[in-house]
Amino acid sequence: MxxxxxxxxxxxxxxxxxxxxxxxxxxxxxxxxxxxxxxxxxxxxxxxxxxDEGRIYMQSTSDPVWAKLAQRSIPRYTDIEVESGIDIASEVGCLMIGNRGEDYITAVKDVAKKDRIGAKVLSGTAARSLFPFLSIPEDDEVVFEAQLAGYISPxxxxxxxxxxxxxxxxxxxxxxxxxxxxxxxxxxxxxxxxxxxxxxxxxxxxxxxxxxxxxxxxxxxxxxxxxDTKLYPLAVTKLEISEEDAKKIRTMPSILYFGRGGKDWTQDFPVDPRTPVVFYMLPPIRYPDGKYYIKLGHSHDSIPKLLHTRQQMKQWFDHGPDARLTRQMADMILSVVQDIKVLSYHGDSCVVDVAPxxxxxxxxxxxxxxxxxxxxxxxxxxxxxxxxxxxxxxxxxxxxxxxxxxxxxxxxxxxxxxxxxxx
Ligand SMILES: Cc1cc2nc3c(=O)[nH]c(=O)nc-3n(C[C@H](O)[C@H](O)[C@H](O)COP(=O)(O)OP(=O)(O)OC[C@H]3O[C@@H](n4cnc5c(N)ncnc54)[C@H](O)[C@@H]3O)c2cc1C
Missing domain, CATH: 3.50.50.60 (FAD/NAD(P)-binding domain)
Known part of the structure; x- marks a missing residue:
């Protein structure tokens, strides 16, 4: 026993x-x-x-409880790598971007300050000069964690x-x-x-x-x-770029966006005009097929489509998001990451369990x-x-x-x- x-x-x-x-x-x-x-x-x-191969990690989030759980876990990644002999983390940093003065970015800044995370607060313009290949809205505010942040392979x-x-x-x-x-x-x-x-x-x-x-x-x-959880179908798009392009933007950090979006970004995104544009994006990651993909995901489209049954879950995992949603997300990647050539893109599906x-x-x-x-x-x-x-x-x-x-x-x-x- x-x-x-x-x-x-x-x-x-x-x-x-x-x-x-x-x-x-x-x-x-x-x-x-x-x-x-x-x-x-x-x-x-x-x-x-x-x-998947990419999940964002960073120590300050807009929710102090999730931040605390992250702060306890992230410093242990090195031990996990040493004990298992398996690499899990890429410390490429993380940009959290939002409209200056609004709730999301203010909450992130508060957590970073209170928990003494070594994060820099930058204007959109300053962040853009650090990462010239990213179209970061100039009026936005950015919290940049360079250390103990990036992505892990789940x-x-x-x-x-x-x-x-x-x-x-x-x-x-x-x-x-x-x-x-x-x-x-x-x-x-x-x-x-x-x-x-x-x-x-x-x-x-x-x-x-x-x-x-x-x-x-x-x-x-x-x-x-x-x-008592709700099951949200989450769609992602993985956009393939060449190894050469991946090298060109190798300093790209993970990105969390919560704001009004850039003026020059695609407007064909499934978002209610009264609500902010929310997405996360991972830098180019080499997947097991040897190709490099930039990934973007969001939940704008999932709220009206909650899953309830085993059959619905299976259908979503087996067949994934529709082609239009996949294309809209690919366009958003191309709005934000400049001067890359698309080799291909495809959609993928996942489900998250959300408690009240x-x-x-x-x-x-x-x-x-x-x-x-x-x-x-x-x-x-x-x-x-x-x-x-x-x-x-x-x-x-x-x-x-x-x-x-x-x-x-x-x-x-x-x-x-x-x-x-x-x-
Ligand atoms: C598209 C997407 C993007 C995400 N991005 C991020 C991110 O950037 N950063 C981040 O921190 N988090 C992210 N998450 C969230 C994160 O992946 C989940 O919160 C995490 O996987 C939850 O872990 P878990 O162990 O609870 O569930 P899971 O990882 O799903 O593990 C549950 C396991 O239980 C198994 N199982 C289920 N039923 C049974 C059964 N009856 N018998 C035996 N085994 C069973 C399943 O097969 C599965 O292996 C993302 C999630 C999705 C879907």
Whole structure:
């Protein structure tokens, strides 16, 4: 019997397995990334949010809680790289850009100042002179983090965490968990039983559910019980450029934009004219196919299209965004990054699980079951700390971060829209 079974081998789950395996016998249950080169597998309906090479990291964000989680995780990237032998981070820096004086950029500046992040506050004009190949609106304000900021490969981070966990004796079962239940063993002992889709049964003293956006689609939290999260389909466009162009703009940092946009930027972007233009962009990254892609993503189009069922999730992961949305995002990349030649572009899809609080759920369902989900689209950079906090709480009853535990309490629902208290 294991001390802990972590269900979900994604960013939070692999981090949790690593941390718990330092002091206990751990089993990690979760499937690998599907091979997208093959046509969609008709039997596969569970996916993850880590099937990519680029997730932005930086220490100051507009939300001080997410900032704290990031500040705890990011300095540990080097240890993860050394312990696993796998590179995960590219410290290219991060630009956070917004309309001067408005809420987003003011909140970022406040966090950077309060948490003493070594960030520079620049005018749009000054930022443009640092990165002349970027069309940064001159009137905007920019927070530039040059150190401990850039992008990580979520794929490689998961691989690195699992490598370390396995070195510590963790067993990885690459299967989907069908159900979790509490069973009686002997006369009085209650243990947790995880059953996989293939019928395998795994016994553990405790279970941590880290199944991200797919938590509701198996019987993990109890009959008909699901987390109170909304599932947003996120579209991205990856625009291919030549190695030569990638070298030409090699100093390009990651970008988060929240503002009115540049006067010369494309106007054909799916945004309500009353709301700001919001997107994130990653610098050229070499993908496993050997090609360089600049990636842009946003959520403007996802709000009216929330996903509710397993079939909708599968359809979105298998088929991705429509061609028009993909082209609009490619045009936005070309509005911002100047003088690059497009070789090709394509769309990709992902789903984020968003809690009403916009913060992750890191909590106990009961004494033998913990939960670490609700990435809200921000959790990749902070997943090491999220996994660690969940393990400390469930296994050792400790909460050792200077943020109130109540911020992370889980909300469950039975069926759609009906709130219910913890089991
Ligand atoms: C397009 C996009 C861009 C993003 N950009 C950023 C960014 O720039 N910076 C950032 O910090 N974050 C970013 N994020 C968010 C980040 O990727 C997610 O918050 C993060 O992946 C959440 O981690 P997780 O472990 O909760 O879920 P996941 O990474 O999705 O992992 C969940 C795992 O559980 C597995 N699973 C599910 N159900 C079962 C089951 N029944 N049995 C076994 N296993 C199961 C899944 O297969 C998966 O491997 C982005 C997300 C998307 C979609």
């Amino acid at each position: 294991f001390d802990l079974c972590v269900v979900g081998a994604g960013l939070a789950g692999s981090a949790a397995a690593k941390h718990a395996s330092k002091f206990s016998r751990v089993c990690l249950v979760g499937p690998d990334e599907p091979n997208k080169k093959c046509s969609p597998d008709p039997n596969r309906d569970i996916y993850g949010g880590h099937y 794929r490689r981070l998961v691989k690195a965490q699992i490598t370390i966990a396995k070195k510590n004796g963790c067993q990885h079962v690459q299967e989907v968990a069908r159900g979790i239940s509490r069973v009686v063993r002997g006369d009085t002992d209650m243990v947790m039983e995880v059953t996989t889709d293939s019928g395998r049964r795994i016994l553990a003293k405790k279970v941590l559910v880290a199944t991200g956006a797919f938590t509701a689609f198996r019987n993990l939290l109890g009959n008909g019980v699901s987390p 609080s916009n913060r992750p759920y890191i909590d106990k369902i009961h004494d033998q079951m913990g939960i670490a989900i609700g990435g809200n689209g921000y959790a990749a950079k902070s997943s090491d700390e999220i996994g660690r906090l969940a393990v400390e709480l469930l296994m050792n009853g400790k909460w050792d971060i200077e943020l109130p535990r109540s911020l992370f309490h889980v909300k469950l629902k039975s069926g759609y829209g009906t709130s219910c208290s913890k089991l």
